[in-house]
Amino acid sequence: MTLPISRTAEQIAPFRVMKILGQAKTLEAEGKDIIHMEIGEPDFPSLACVHRAAMKAAEQGLTHYTPTLGLPSLRKKLAQFYRSFYHAKVAASNIIITPGSSSALQLVLTAILNPSDQVLMADPTYPCNRQFVELLHGKVKAVPVDADTQYQLSLKLLEQHWSKEIKAVMVASPANPTGTLIEQDALHDMAQFLSERDCYLIVDEIYQGLVYDRPAESILAQRDLPDNVIVINSFSKFFGMTGWRLGWTVAPTHLVDVLDRLGQNLYLSAPTPSQYGALAVLEEDALTELEQRRQIFQQRRDRLHSAMQQAGFNLKTLPQGAFYLYWDISQWSRDSEQFCADLLQATGVAITPGTDFGSSQGNHYVRLAYTSERIEEAVERIQAFVRTLHA
């Protein structure tokens, strides 16, 4: 006899990116020069105004639990932010502050999924989406997507893959790992199609704000939005607050009480200092600074895209958001994990195998995060590395 481990826990896949990160850090400790392009985290620290606001609140004794739905002032301020930045009418009462967007995803899926319910999502996608569904004993219906649809789901794909066991569809715009967007009118048609079938549409807007060549948008700006749309968002990416673990969801009114009760049990409340910090990051001055960071990411995207093209690498899309480039390496390798391990060992460039994001073509792709300034150097090293491989 031995002490048991649950089946879901045994089956849960680790993030391969964490393995690469671990190997990269080991090499770094041995003195090797590493270029980090593996982690999905902005390299910038959080803004000084965040630190000051959190500290000021703490000094005033504001270190207790907040209401489970979040600080009323933060929910109100986010509603104003939606209005002024996205021309979206969102009621503060529909905004629920969570300890990171991971908790928001879990909260929402726990509220709507019964065991065996299906959730449709693109392959590739953010790995936690799959894991949360499986932890709830739901079933993932992964639809392989490629450059033809910008690696996104479409109304046509929903129609093709529809079945009544599907209780929710998950999309992301901008998406991880591809950096691609879904056009708002396409999103609207998908929401409408699903609404007619009593199916939720969960829209991951975690990389909202990190959009290039065009204005950032939200599905919440649509005027006749059906009540099956749930938005997930985060203070981690555009707002640069990763370590503060703060996210939010915008949920239809009929779910708010349920989410409140679930949140009371799952986490009680989001971190209080982070919530006071977030109040500061939504101020005008902070947003100006964040816009400058966005421009830096845009320049890096341009530099990476251009360096890759000059190296003769075939890129199927120009990513328009987030800070990722998804790259087809199949002419050199059909084993992206081995490719990334060898690349790291040979050149010190750390990138993420596509197998983190999907099983369909994951072995043919890698993800490069432009969260480092050493972009041209990284591409030169990659170019030298692939020359050593049989094409």
Next chain:
Amino acid sequence: MTLPISRTAEQIAPFRVMKILGQAKTLEAEGKDIIHMEIGEPDFPSLACVHRAAMKAAEQGLTHYTPTLGLPSLRKKLAQFYRSFYHAKVAASNIIITPGSSSALQLVLTAILNPSDQVLMADPTYPCNRQFVELLHGKVKAVPVDADTQYQLSLKLLEQHWSKEIKAVMVASPANPTGTLIEQDALHDMAQFLSERDCYLIVDEIYQGLVYDRPAESILAQRDLPDNVIVINSFSKFFGMTGWRLGWTVAPTHLVDVLDRLGQNLYLSAPTPSQYGALAVLEEDALTELEQRRQIFQQRRDRLHSAMQQAGFNLKTLPQGAFYLYWDISQWSRDSEQFCADLLQATGVAITPGTDFGSSQGNHYVRLAYTSERIEEAVERIQAFVRTLHA
């Protein structure tokens, strides 16, 4: 057709304490004088050294994700703390930092429970214990306990209620809502009994440190501890860091990798500023300050116990830890929710109905939290209130 809500979410009970808190705040806003004894949260703010340490780290740019298992320095420092304060040999590698002890509980139960597995716990108990098991589609086996066993499980009760479907037993020492302890030798016998049956013993030490009349202890100090013991702990109660949302678990070695993978998916990492703050709260000076707070809680317990006795109220136990008194009101009411609502309305004293903690005798009990200095005044108001009721 309507948009679905999951069965578990529909069935999940809200915390009644949140309802009482809401009503108390409404009355307060109307100008009524409220004595808050409902919430399980120390009234003290977190220590200034916590704020300074979190701020200093943030100013140094330490605002990114930490490893999922937690900051190595914090895990190491907790191991030292166990050694110096509890004479417990705990390896840093077995300590896993979590975003609050709620996450620790969820993480651990997710790692070990399959659907339909049973978890045995006392009734009354901390409400989330039941909810987490049910969210995982496990089954709660609640064993009614009373003053005869200090409202705790015992080896005898385990023997009586044992069945092979039980995969974990949950105990707490000190316990919420009763403030009672389990003796370490009794805990050891329970751990041994369960170890022989390949069953985990989850020991909630969340109120560790808040122990009166005797030294605080940890099950981890036992020399021949079997590897079925999992400890849950928190920086919220003794360390006074509720809003910072930081807890930990000490898990047997065979679970650490699984918990790491689950944590990567469930929450990525605990809040970074909170982890740097926690490093400070484990320093000598901070611990001296926390010991003074513990003494204040002890004085309040004595004051509350003595005021209740002077009021002629029958108390079945002298609580030896946490900051709660569990009180049998059945001579006045068999509906603790109504009792608490009426008491609040009539006197402004906010306390928590026992129905939050169990179904067996929950309607005959209420919980008083001595998280207010206005103890004698509260008891006088309660005394005046019960005089108006038929005994």
